[in-house]
Amino acid sequence: MQPPLKLFTMQLCTLLTLVVSLVAAAQLPLVQAQRIGDVDGDRALHAGLPPHIFQQMGQYSPRYLVGHDSQMAPPGCKVDVVSTLERHGARHFTDGALKRAKATVTKLQASLKTAQRVPPEMAFILDAQLQKETSSLVPYGALQAWYSGKTAAATYPELARSTPFVRGSGDVASGNDRVILTARYWRLGFEGHPFPTGNISTSDQVRNAPNLPQTDLDISELPGKNNTLDVSTCTAENNLPASQGEDGAQARYGNSTVLPTIGARLQEVLQRAGAGAVNLTYTDVLNIGNLCSFETLGRASVVDGQLRLDGGRISPWCGIFRDNEWSIYGYANDAGKYYGAGYGNPFFKALGEGWIRELFARFESRLPAPGASLNSTLDGSSATFPVPDHTRVFFDGTHDNNIGPIAAAFGLFDGPKLSTDFHAERAPHRWVFSQIGPLQGKITFEKLSCAGSRSPYLRVRANGAVQSPRGASWCPRPDARAAQGLCAVDVVHKALAFVNSNEEWAKCDA
Ligand SMILES: *[C@@H]1O[C@H](CO)[C@@H](O)[C@H](O)[C@H]1NC(C)=O
Ligand SMILES: *[C@@H]1O[C@H](CO)[C@@H](O)[C@H](O)[C@H]1NC(C)=O
Ligand SMILES: *[C@@H]1O[C@H](CO)[C@@H](O)[C@H](O)[C@H]1NC(C)=O
Ligand SMILES: *[C@@H]1O[C@H](CO)[C@@H](O)[C@H](O)[C@H]1NC(C)=O
Numbered sequence: 001m002q003p004p005l006k007l008f009t010m011q012l013c014t015l016l017t018l019v020v021s022l023v024a025a026a027q028l029p030l031v032q033a034q035r036i037g038d039v040d041g042d043r044a045l046h047a048g049l050p051p052h053i054f055q056q057m058g059q060y061s062p063r064y065l066v067g068h069d070s071q072m073a074p075p076g077c078k079v080d081v082v083s084t085l086e087r088h089g090a091r092h093f094t095d096g097a098l099k100r101a102k103a104t105v106t107k108l109q110a111s112l113k114t115a116q117r118v119p120p121e122m123a124f125i126l127d128a129q130l131q132k133e134t135s136s137l138v139p140y141g142a143l144q145a146w147y148s149g150k151t152a153a154a155t156y157p158e159l160a161r162s163t164p165f166v167r168g169s170g171d172v173a174s175g176n177d178r179v180i181l182t183a184r185y186w187r188l189g190f191e192g193h194p195f196p197t198g199n200i201s202t203s204d205q206v207r208n209a210p211n212l213p214q215t216d217l218d219i220s221e222l223p224g225k226n227n228t229l230d231v232s233t234c235t236a237e238n239n240l241p242a243s244q245g246e247d248g249a250q251a252r253y254g255n256s257t258v259l260p261t262i263g264a265r266l267q268e269v270l271q272r273a274g275a276g277a278v279n280l281t282y283t284d285v286l287n288i289g290n291l292c293s294f295e296t297l298g299r300a301s302v303v304d305g306q307l308r309l310d311g312g313r314i315s316p317w318c319g320i321f322r323d324n325e326w327s328i329y330g331y332a333n334d335a336g337k338y339y340g341a342g343y344g345n346p347f348f349k350a351l352g353e354g355w356i357r358e359l360f361a362r363f364e365s366r367l368p369a370p371g372a373s374l375n376s377t378l379d380g381s382s383a384t385f386p387v388p389d390h391t392r393v394f395f396d397g398t399h400d401n402n403i404g405p406i407a408a409a410f411g412l413f414d415g416p417k418l419s420t421d422f423h424a425e426r427a428p429h430r431w432v433f434s435q436i437g438p439l440q441g442k443i444t445f446e447k448l449s450c451a452g453s454r455s456p457y458l459r460v461r462a463n464g465a466v467q468s469p470r471g472a473s474w475c476p477r478p479d480a481r482a483a484q485g486l487c488a489v490d491v492v493h494k495a496l497a498f499v500n501s502n503e504e505w506a507k508c509d510a
């Protein structure tokens, strides 16, 4: 039984909260009208990119604002600590993906060369040239990172006065610097500096822009290194056959749906054009979708901070699919990541727990316990692992294949298992990767304090969308503030207590 006085105080508080939130709710649309579309540079970065294409590309979508923005703290609450986990911005193809894309282009060219009537939307393919660079951050990606940092400072004006701790991942010496450059451009934006002037159109210009601030720490991605931002030391996971992971899922859905729908249609288009004999595979079809993203974003320049698409428009590779085919292409990527870097990977908890362990350490102002994918040298010192109050804004740069397991280990985007059967994209599913780990995707974890509550709260915003604690495994005991997206830190920590033991990680040795 609550003592009567406390009960009365609580009711009064609830009433006040209600009044305050009603007032706030009335004001919200105005504030949002000013902010919406501008969050993370959404408006500038998506000008000219049709959403039915660029928001259905899985990991190859550029980050977009999901749902309606609710970045402001709920009435009566303030954000005390922010830990933002962000994928690098747009980059060139990796070596392997470029080779595969080239093989598809060569195949199409050979076939089209002998066509009697080249379909107009395919005419450009005959002399199409692909960009030659690989893996590096492109100007579009640098602009994404800059906007993300700038928005973070605007979202947390009180915290923006403190110095953030910025971690990158990679190895500058070997040219693996896309995450590190993303972190540096994020800091540039966060610290209120303008984007570099002039015409930035190559990765080298991105790299060599003057006065880019440094990261505080870069964690190596070389083999054998413990790195919570790029976990590569889970042996059993590394030994999983490809058929059980991303490739297998894409092959199954590729066979069941991609090939008999988009593939069959394109095959017919080529046949009717009198093109030379060719057998398209599902990977050819997926490569065409990939080319739309990479050739559009990779060729864009940033001129005096303004995005300029090459020729003022998206790549002609985007014109090969029909409008209703993009959902199939996007789902092939969603399913791939579900099995490769999500709930469908049997080691997702091991892969994600290290970073979550660090998160709770930050929210509880202490150093994390060693083990899992943590580097105890780095995480054992406040110089390389600072905690609040000293530092209150943390930026962590990472990859899609690390955001995925962290999100899953936390319990986000949990829902029906992704099927790879015929037209499985039509079934409802919560694992939509363009809303989880797109290019410059960001999942921001906030620690908040609220008037009238002694315990601190946690809120998760994924690409602008507040993740509801209601019915979520990470918040088994939601309180009244769940409606505002909040769950008590200790409730969340208890629900995710597995991150503190090395039990999940031990499965990596099997
Ligand atoms: C920026 O530079 C690129 C590469 O040289 C060029 O193609 C593009 O037209 C330039 N943009 C402007 C607006 O000058
Ligand atoms: C841990 O970090 C230190 C400092 O960066 C580095 O020298 C060492 O190789 C790392 N160890 C592992 C296992 O990653
Ligand atoms: C896809 O179809 C081909 C040809 O029918 C078959 O050889 C292959 O085993 C199938 N792959 C999967 C993963 O279903
Ligand atoms: C396409 O596949 C068919 C059936 O497997 C085969 O007979 C034909 O030679 C293939 N054509 C090409 C150009 O690979």
Ligand SMILES: *[C@@H]1O[C@H](CO)[C@@H](O)[C@H](O)[C@H]1NC(C)=O
Pocket: 226, 370, 371, 372, 373, 374, 375, 376, 377, 505
């Ligand atoms: C790296 O991780 C392994 C596995 O948890 C652990 O045994 C080792 O001590 C770690 N190394 C460092 C430097 O933290």
